[in-house]
Amino acid sequence: MTNKPDQKRYTFMAVTLLVSVLIVFLTSACGKVGNSELYHRFPEKSWARFNLLSFEMPVTKADSYNIYLFARFTPEFQYETLDFNMIMNTPSGEERIKEYRMPVKSKSGEFCIDCSKDSCEGTILLKKELHLTKPGILKIEIENLAPRTTVAGVLGIGIRVVPSGK
Numbered sequence: 001m002t003n004k005p006d007q008k009r010y011t012f013m014a015v016t017l018l019v020s021v022l023i024v025f026l027t028s029a030c031g032k033v034g035n036s037e038l039y040h041r042f043p044e045k046s047w048a049r050f051n052l053l054s055f056e057m058p059v060t061k062a063d064s065y066n067i068y069l070f071a072r073f074t075p076e077f078q079y080e081t082l083d084f085n086m087i088m089n090t091p092s093g094e095e096r097i098k099e100y101r102m103p104v105k106s107k108s109g110e111f112c113i114d115c116s117k118d119s120c121e122g123t124i125l126l127k128k129e130l131h132l133t134k135p136g137i138l139k140i141e142i143e144n145l146a147p148r149t150t151v152a153g154v155l156g157i158g159i160r161v162v163p164s165g166k
Helices: 004-030
Strands: 036-041 046-048 053-059 063-073 081-089 095-103 120-132 136-144 150-152 154-163
Touching: 036 053, 046 154, 053 154, 063 081, 063 095, 063 136, 081 120, 095 120, 136 154
Parallel strands: none
Antiparallel strands: 036 154, 046 150, 053 136, 063 120, 063 154, 081 095, 081 136
8 A cells, every 4th residue: 555645755756857857948948049940951962953942941039130051061072162042031021132152172172161070061151130120931042053963962951040149
């Protein structure tokens, strides 16, 4: 037969543990409010010329944001730059278009971006302190501008939206 005081103590301890875990979870999530990231992975490790990438990034409040593109590469990537076009539509309906060249390798063929043992990641700032006047969906399309039909050695392309703190 179970002792009633022991059962109450175990129930109290279980509830206390559950509440503590929830508080830790909610507190850790609060530090990341506003940051969002989406990533398109290329299973064949290459980016086809006419593979237009679409990102729909939720923006929860009107604020200033830094918008980054990041790309991951294998050692097979053989070009100095990753050339692409960006079309951005803000939640308020404003459209921005710009071409970019992300430096990836030096003229001697060495990666000039952060590398681990089997891949490298480069980041480029697309928009600094972009003021979004209302919440909604930030739509970004990325188009490969390489003159080749496919660019080998690309693991994937991602977009990161970070509050600028301004």
